[in-house]
Amino acid sequence: MHSSSTSGVRLSLNSLTSSLSLKILAFSTLLIPFHSINASKSYQYDSVVNDKQLTVVSVENSTTVFKDGSHLHGFGYDLARNYANSLNVNLVFKTVPDNATALKWISQGKANFAMTTADVSSIEKKHLASFSATCGDLNSLQKNGLDTNLNWVFKHADDPLTQTASGFVCQGKQSGSIRQLASFYNQNVVKEESWDSIQRDLNQRMPIYKASFKNTAEKYDLDWHLLAAIGYQESYLKPNSVSPTGVRGLMMLTNSTAKAMGVSNRTDPAQSIEGGAKYYDQMLDRYQDVPFPDRNWYALVAYNMGPGAVNQIQNRIKAQGKNPNNWVNLYSYLDNNKASNGRYRQAVQYVTRIRAYLEHIKSTPQLVNI
Known part of the structure; x- marks a missing residue:
């Protein structure tokens, strides 16, 4: 039996950020052989390591996870994925309709931990352990339009899985990786008042080019929503667009790239979409060592800056x-050096806006069903 003195413990925001002893405990568990902590008790940590699998449950929202075709991405998802990588195990990420179901899964042992924005009181009522998913770095979440109530919830406070997780997120806070991850998933990257005009553009122009996006995406095994998001970032879906540097067309191809992709008329929207998709597909091939969904972001930066x-x-x-x-390392480098390098600043804006447009297009039924 799990004693009542620990089953209801909440590793609260205050205890993680202000209690030095708990911080030491969280980090020191990384150095202690886990089987020596309490050999008579079966911890979830043991099954995670032995089975090489970490199961996480969450509600789908703009802070936790977003479905992008066959891939998942999002601030919460990437944070959990990085924790799984630190344990050298595979991540199995499940989504459920509401926080109550997520907490129920933890009580029943259906998942190793939950990522929720549930009230603390509802977590405590179920005698579960929780802590801030950012080790109290609420400012990074707030300024990027993410939910500051995001918590990781575990069945037992004294399970090494819980303790290594708290150590992991606090290390992320100290290293700045949590701040950078939140910055990439900034929900305010497009100003709120701009979405009305963006929606008008998409309503007017998407029906004209959707078939070309879908057919071309199928040819290259890409997500047509992502191609459309690239097209909107490049030209607002205007096939006659021309930049001061000479790139033109719906996908804004340079003359040399267009020729290399077999595009004879850059202002022909079907040719432009074909050329852009082919070039983007080539960029994906260059980064085969990078797992999805990160490979998409690498390919987008290369599409914008060039692979060199x-x-x-x-x-x-x-x-x-x-x-x-x-x-996170590539994005951090770009973000940290954007003040002194205009190309880096442009690349950061480029990839974050395409991510925002992608999420908007996929979550707007009238665009998906046009």
Whole structure:
């Protein structure tokens, strides 16, 4: 039996951020052999490590997870995925209709932890343990339009799985990776008043080009919503668009890229979409060592800056002793250096806006069903 003195413990925001002893406990568990903590008790940590699988349950929303075709992405999802990677296990991510169901899954042992925005009182009533998914870095969530009530919920407070998780998120707060991840998933990247005009544009122009996006995406095994999001970022879906640097067309191809992709008329929307999709597909092929959905973001940055520029940044990240195939590391490099490099600033804006447009297009029924 789990004693009542620990089953209802909440690793609260205050205890994680202000109690040095609990912080030491959370981090020190990373150094203690887990089987020596309490050999007589079966912890979820043991089954996660032995089965090489971490099961997480969450409600789908703009803070936790967003479905992008066959892939998932989102602030909460990426955070959980990085924790699974730190344990060297596979992530199984499940979505449920509401927070109550997510908490029920944890009580019943159907998942190893839940990511919820449920009230603390409802968590405590079920005698579950929870802590802030950002180790109290609420400002990073708030300024990026993300829900500050995001918590990770576990069955037992004294399970090493709970303790390593709290250590992981606090390390993320200290290293700045949580701040960078929240920045990428910024829900305010497009100003609220701009969405009305964006919606008008999409309502007017999407019906004209949707068939081309869908047919071309199918040819290259891409998500047509993503192609449409790229097209909107490039030209607002205007096939006669021309930039001061000479790129033109709906997908804003350079003359050399257009020729390489077999496009004879850049202002022909069908040809432009075909050329853009083919080029984007080639960028995806360049980053086969990067797992999805991160590979999409790498390919988008390469589409915008050129693959040579991305490769240079990867080499610099590697020289810093970091993983060059981790999206947070690439995004952090761009974001940290955007003030002194206009190309980096443009790339950050480019990829974050396309992510926002993608989520908007896929979550707007009248666009999907046109």
